[in-house]
Amino acid sequence: MEAKYEVMTLGARRQLNDLVFLHKLINHNIFCPDLLYQINIHVPTRNTRSQTIFKLDRCKTNAQQHSSLQRCQNLWNKLASEGDVDVFSDPCSRIVDFAAKGGLPFALKTL
Template identity: 35%
Template sequence: MTFTRSKKTCIIYEYSLDNNELARVHCKKDLGILFQENLKFDQHIDIITKSASRNLGLILRHSKFFFDYDTIVTLYTALVRSKLEYACVIWAPTSDFLIKKIEKVQADFSRVLFLKFNGFYPKYPCAISYNILREQMCIESLLARRNKFKLIFVHNIINNNLTCPELLEKINIKIPNLSLRNRRQIDRSNSDQEYFKIPRQIKIIYAQSPLMSALSLYNKYSLELDLDSNLNVFKNKCTILSE
């Protein structure tokens, strides 16, 4: 298996073991994540959304006579949402199509849950948007939760809760460039808000990598978050910001 975004520049070499040629594959599952040769995760997302939808159908069929809200939500979070969030820091999508594809599973659950406790389906004839349903039932969007996990990922690396020197050495903290001669005032409205230094001239695939996307997301909320704070305090703050 050769990882590349361009088939034109891909160097194909056939490997053999004991004079037996090794089969070339285009995707490979490792620790529950399906890696593709083009460094995308659309096949992985397709698999987990289908699996989560099957589990959701199973829950809805067997909970037909359940009328305890917490019980149904617990079943959903344990058997459905867990599939959609496993190792999501690695494969979190950036395209609107894939984001909506994942969110659709929770949207279907929200509508059925609303029907069970309110007596009518919120799509017809009285249409209620997914965002309003979430707010009513106190359910976070899956996109917001993925962003929260990214921020927690950064906190864990910086505070050595996650031991990975290879990632830590790629993190650069931005130091404001003060001119003592001019004593100019720092502009806190734009780039000086950034806590981490992200290279400007980088390829899209690197900018969308798990580490760089997490650091860029933290820069967006750097004035509201504190990496020195306790992990539980940090998690609560991330939840508030992601809403």
């Protein structure tokens, strides 16, 4: 049915909405200083092959690990390692195009 009607799976739609939400939050399309304050941007001190954008805190509880902001940052780190979309410079339409080409859903590892 998904292929017949070209409908994305629920997991893919959830991941797409997470990516778009964090993109809009970082690029000031959504104004919420409290959420923006909770985001830790990873700034490497030297060039490495690691492409992580966000520094994720160690989660002490299962609820914290699956919280929306943690999930969004984890998803962007996964997308950055694929090297397809940039959260800071690409428009939201690039994320949607990536998802439409079958780039979602990602299989995420838990920390």
